[in-house]
Amino acid sequence: MCGIIGYVGGKEALPRLLEGLKNLEYRGxxxxxxxVVPAVGGKLEIRKEQGKIRSLEAHIAENxxxxxxxxxxxxxxxxxxxxxxxxxxxxxxxxxxxxxVHNGIIENYQTLKDELVRKGYKFLSETDTEVIVHLVQExxxxxxxxxxxxxxADLQGAFAIGVVCSDDPATLVAARVGSPxxxxxxxxxxxxxxxxxxxxxxxxxxxYLKDGQIAVLRPEGVRVMSFDxxxxxxxxxxxxxxxxxAQKQGYPHFMLKEVHExxxxxxxxxxxxxxxGTVVLEGLGLSDAALKGMTRIKIxxxxxxxxxxxxxxxxxxxxxxxxxxxxVSSEFRYRTLLVDKKTLVIAVSQSGETADTLAAVRxxxxxxARIVSxxxxxxxxxxxESDGVLYTHAGPEIGVASTKAYTAQLMMFYLLAxxxxxxxxxxxxxxxxxxxxxxxxxxxxxxxxxKGHAEISAMARDFSHFGCFLYLGRNINYPSALEGxxxxxxxxxxxxEGYAAGEMKHGPIxxxxxxxxxxxxxxxxxxxxxxxxxxxxxxxxxxxxxxxxTEGDQAIRAHGTHVITIPPTxxxxxxxxxxxxxxxxxxxxxxxxxxxxxxxxxxxxxxxVE
Numbered sequence: 001m002c003g004i005i006g007y008v009g010g011k012e013a014l015p016r017l018l019e020g021l022k023n024l025e026y027r028g029x030x031x032x033x034x035x036v037v038p039a040v041g042g043k044l045e046i047r048k049e050q051g052k053i054r055s056l057e058a059h060i061a062e063n064x065x066x067x068x069x070x071x072x073x074x075x076x077x078x079x080x081x082x083x084x085x086x087x088x089x090x091x092x093x094x095x096x097x098x099x100x101v102h103n104g105i106i107e108n109y110q111t112l113k114d115e116l117v118r119k120g121y122k123f124l125s126e127t128d129t130e131v132i133v134h135l136v137q138e139x140x141x142x143x144x145x146x147x148x149x150x151x152x153a154d155l156q157g158a159f160a161i162g163v164v165c166s167d168d169p170a171t172l173v174a175a176r177v178g179s180p181x182x183x184x185x186x187x188x189x190x191x192x193x194x195x196x197x198x199x200x201x202x203x204x205x206x207x208y209l210k211d212g213q214i215a216v217l218r219p220e221g222v223r224v225m226s227f228d229x230x231x232x233x234x235x236x237x238x239x240x241x242x243x244x245x246a247q248k249q250g251y252p253h254f255m256l257k258e259v260h261e262x263x264x265x266x267x268x269x270x271x272x273x274x275x276x277g278t279v280v281l282e283g284l285g286l287s288d289a290a291l292k293g294m295t296r297i298k299i300x301x302x303x304x305x306x307x308x309x310x311x312x313x314x315x316x317x318x319x320x321x322x323x324x325x326x327x328v329s330s331e332f333r334y335r336t337l338l339v340d341k342k343t344l345v346i347a348v349s350q351s352g353e354t355a356d357t358l359a360a361v362r363x364x365x366x367x368x369a370r371i372v373s374x375x376x377x378x379x380x381x382x383x384x385e386s387d388g389v390l391y392t393h394a395g396p397e398i399g400v401a402s403t404k405a406y407t408a409q410l411m412m413f414y415l416l417a418x419x420x421x422x423x424x425x426x427x428x429x430x431x432x433x434x435x436x437x438x439x440x441x442x443x444x445x446x447x448x449x450x451k452g453h454a455e456i457s458a459m460a461r462d463f464s465h466f467g468c469f470l471y472l473g474r475n476i477n478y479p480s481a482l483e484g485x486x487x488x489x490x491x492x493x494x495x496x497e498g499y500a501a502g503e504m505k506h507g508p509i510x511x512x513x514x515x516x517x518x519x520x521x522x523x524x525x526x527x528x529x530x531x532x533x534x535x536x537x538x539x540x541x542x543x544x545x546x547x548x549x550t551e552g553d554q555a556i557r558a559h560g561t562h563v564i565t566i567p568p569t570x571x572x573x574x575x576x577x578x579x580x581x582x583x584x585x586x587x588x589x590x591x592x593x594x595x596x597x598x599x600x601x602x603x604x605x606x607x608x609v610e
Contacts, residue, residue, distance in 0.1 A: 002089075002103040003075040004181065005198045005495070006162040008172040009189025009219045013071035014060075020198035021053050021075050022489040023082045026254075026398045029599050030083035032056045032075040035090040035099040036068035037169045043096040044166050048088035048206045054600075069219075070169055072162040072192075074101040075279050081126030091130045093137040094122060098134065098144075102129040103194060104158035104179040112154060128157075136163060145216055148173045149227060152214075158355065160209075172217040175227070176209045180353045180381065183207040183222055185236055190217040196239050197396055204239040208379035237379060253597045255399035259583050262404045263446035265394045268442055269411050272393070272608050277436050279419040284372060285388020286344075291423045294344040294370065299326045300360040301348035304402040304486060305409060308374075309348050310479035311575045312413035318572060319427055319435075320420035329356035332363070339367040342540075346416075347373045350397065350405040352380020352386050361385050374412050376405050391415065399598045401490045403583050406483065410576055414439060437503075438570045442577070445567040452565075456581055459546065459562055460588030466544065468519040469494055470508055472501040472534055473521035473578075480521050480575050484582035491600045492590040501534045519585070524550040525571040535559045546585070549577050 003024030007013045017034050033048030033056065045065050049056040052074065053216040075091035081087035090099040107114070109128035112135065117123065121134045136144075144165040150437065152161070158178030165171070170482060174181055174192045184191030184199035185204055191199045192215065195204060207224065209215055213232055216223045224232045251257035257374035273280055284291075299309035306328055313324040329347075333356070345364040349357045352375040361371055361382065373386040376394050383389045392408035418435065421427040427435075469488055473481035482498035489496045500506050501520070512518065518538050520533035536559060538545055549556040564585075566577040590597050 002077050002194070003198065004072070004101050004103055004160060004162050004192060004194045005074075005100070005115055006168065006172050006174065006192040006217070007189065008070045008163075008217050009186065010069060013068045013187060014065055016191075016202065017071050017073040018057060019201070020193060021073050021426060023197040023200075024194055025053055025075050026599065027401055029053070030076055031085070031088040032073070033088040033090055034060070034065070034071060034073040035092070035101075036065050036071035036162060037164050037166055038066040039068050039169070040066070041169070042066075042166065044092055044099050044164065046090055046092055046096070046099065048085050048090075048604060050084050050088065052233065052374065070164055072099065072164055072172070079105055086562070087127050089105065089129060091125060091133045093129065093133050097200070098133055098136050098140065099164055100129065100133040101162045102132055103160045103181075103556055104177075106131060106155055106159060108155070109159035119167060120418045132159075132161060135523055140165070144168050144171060145173055145214070148175060149214060152177075152227060154509060162196065162476070164592070170218050170379060174209070174215045174217065176213060177211050178355070178358070178381070180351070181209045183209060183224075185222055188219055190219070190222050192217065195397070200239060202210040205236050206237055206239055207234050210384065211381070225370070253399065253449040253587075255401055255587055255597050258397055258399050258404045259580070259587065260396070260450060262407050262580070265392075265404050265408055265451070266411050266446065267443040269415075270443070271410060273415050274436065274440065277433055279415050279422060281390060281415065281419050283389045283391060284419075285386070286370065286372065288423050289415055290370070291344075291420065291483035294322070295342040297322055297324045297344045297346060298332075298339065298364070298369070298416060299324060299346045299348065300329045300332045300357055300364070301326075302329050302354055304406045304483060305348040305354075305357075305481045307483040307486070308406055308409035308413060310482070311345070311410055311476060312417070314476040315413055315417040315572060316420060319417045320424050321426045322424065327360070329354065329360040332360040337363055339364050339366050339369040341368040341370070343367075344373050345369045346408055347371060347382055347386065348375075349373070349380075349382050350376045350402055350409075352377045354382070358385065374409055376408065380502070400600055401487055401586070401597075402586040402601050407500060407576065407579060410579070411442075413575070414576075435570060435572070438573055445569060445577055446580060448567050449577065453584050456584040457588045459564070460585055461592055462562070463517050463544070463546065464589045464592035465490075466515065467494065468511065468516050469496040470511060470516060470518045471496060471498040471521070472504060472518060472531075473498070474501045474527040474531060475525070476575055477521045477523070477525075477578055480578045480582065481519070483579060484519055484521070484586070487583060487586035488589065490603060491586055491597050492593055492595055493601070494589070501531060504534055504537070509537065509541070512538055512541040512543040513579045514544070517544045517546065519546045519548070519582070521548045522556065523548065523566060523571070523574045523578065524553065524568070525574065531558055532556075
């Protein structure tokens with residue numbers, strides 16, 4: 001949540017700051033701002049505006065900034081204080097000599113604010129962030145690095161910050177606790193950013209700051225230290241993904257581009273993780289003996305990742321015969337945790353920075369559990385907290401509504417379930433070989449479905465006026481119903497609920513009438529006939545039905561006027577295919593309603609606050 005970009009070097013700062021903000025806008029977009037330290041000296045210059053980055057650009061065009069080689073900028077997802085200019089970052093002290101950008105939440109800000117007010121400091125915003133800049137001023141005695149170190153010692157909560165000072169126009173100071181921040185290492189220039197896409201055009205060499213570290217950036221180099229001032233050894237990583245991975249490449253929206261990238265993402269995963277029909281999970285961090293010693297598994301995740309975990313439960317229990325529980329991360333940490341050294345906790349997060357999931361992992365570790373994370377971002381906080389990491393390598397996902405990250409998580413669960421089945425010898429070799437063969441064929445089936453998306457687009461036009469949707473699925477496709485409903489509500493703002501189809505008669509059926517649409521996920525399976533019964537119950541109450549069915553199922557058309565087909569596959573693999581038309585349906589309904597698909601209101605990509 002929220003995006004930070006900072007620059008120090010020999011070139012103009014403003015173009016690089018604005019470019020970085022645009023590449024971080026998926027992290028928050030209710031307001032933005034920029035601060036530069038004038039190259040010829042003088043006080044800091046700040047421009048802020050409510051709304052998208054284009055509004056900030058227009059404001060700067062009307063109120064130009066001076067030439068500068070040092071600056072910080074921020075795009076906001078509001079926590080403390082409404083989205084407006086006064087609450088936008090950067091925040092400065094009264095005489096505009098120190099400015100701060102901040103991601104995260106300062107939990108003790110009210111106590112700090114009360115103390116600073118007693119000392120005569122005046123607050124102009126409703127944010128928790130403003131206490132940071134006044135604390136830095138309080139401790140400033142000519143050395144901005146020492147002032148930042150003293151200020152952050154007073155802070156409780158999560159933060160990633162960037163600080164500049166007009167008295168030191170060639171120094172950018174950054175620090176992090178619990179909120180992601182990277183340092184981009186260039187030649188004669190250096191950067192800070194919340195995420196790699198902000199700086200990828202300028203450098204591929206990055207340092208992933210760890211919790212409790214401060215970075216001091218100057219044009220000639222970067223120095224990293226602990227909060228107590230001791231020098232830290234750092235590793236400079238090389239970013240390998242291409243810049244065009246974070247560009248639309250001719251697609252109208254990032255979400256549509258990322259939907260189309262899924263077959264390639266899954267194909268690469270399978271190529272890397274299957275060797276001669278055997279699953280190889282490099283990075284798992286557990287030997288086969290240790291894996292076999294795990295008597296139960298707990299999956300923790302939020303949102304879309306939680307739905308992937310629900311599918312994971314069905315697969316692991318079916319193939320490996322190991323009991324699995326799935327918890328929403330934000331609830332897991334607040335109940336009595338029954339974990340021990342024989343408990344494997346699988347934490348799932350696209351960003352690896354999800355605050356609730358990180359907190360859940362820390363609680364589980366304290367109870368002795370082993371942690372394996374499924375994550376897309378190398379060097380993330382979750383990866384560092386885990387005993388093993390299964391990277392999905394899905395590439396950057398810019399659209400706020402997750403698509404390829406979700407299917408990559410699903411695929412990793414299938415691979416992990418097969419690995420567990422190998423370890424526990426719970427699946428006959430022939431059955432395992434057949435499943436592997438079917439899994440390898442999934443990317444080609446994705447490409448088949450992609451060819452038919454125009455038909456789904458036409459169907460979406462007929463359904464975009466409905467004010468309420470119900471999604472129904474059974475067994476392994478119950479999570480698919482949850483995910484389909486989440487996608488629709490995220491980007492179209494239509495109320496949508498996902499339900500286990502067998503529960504429809506226990507309440508949701510009261511919603512059914514001619515003004516409600518129901519999406520039924522009914523591929524060929526052991527539960528097909530039960531889904532048909534549910535469809536008939538809906539039609540008898542004049543509900544409008546969309547059915548996702550298996551290609552070649554002619555009988556289904558007698559029960560639903562709108563049918564989307566997916567190619568035949570093993571019944572356990574149907575969630576991998578069913579999700580694709582669900583993504584398309586949500587996308588095209590949102591487009592028809594004129595919604596901002598990539599940046600839906602009130603949402604941000606990386607949820608780094610509780």
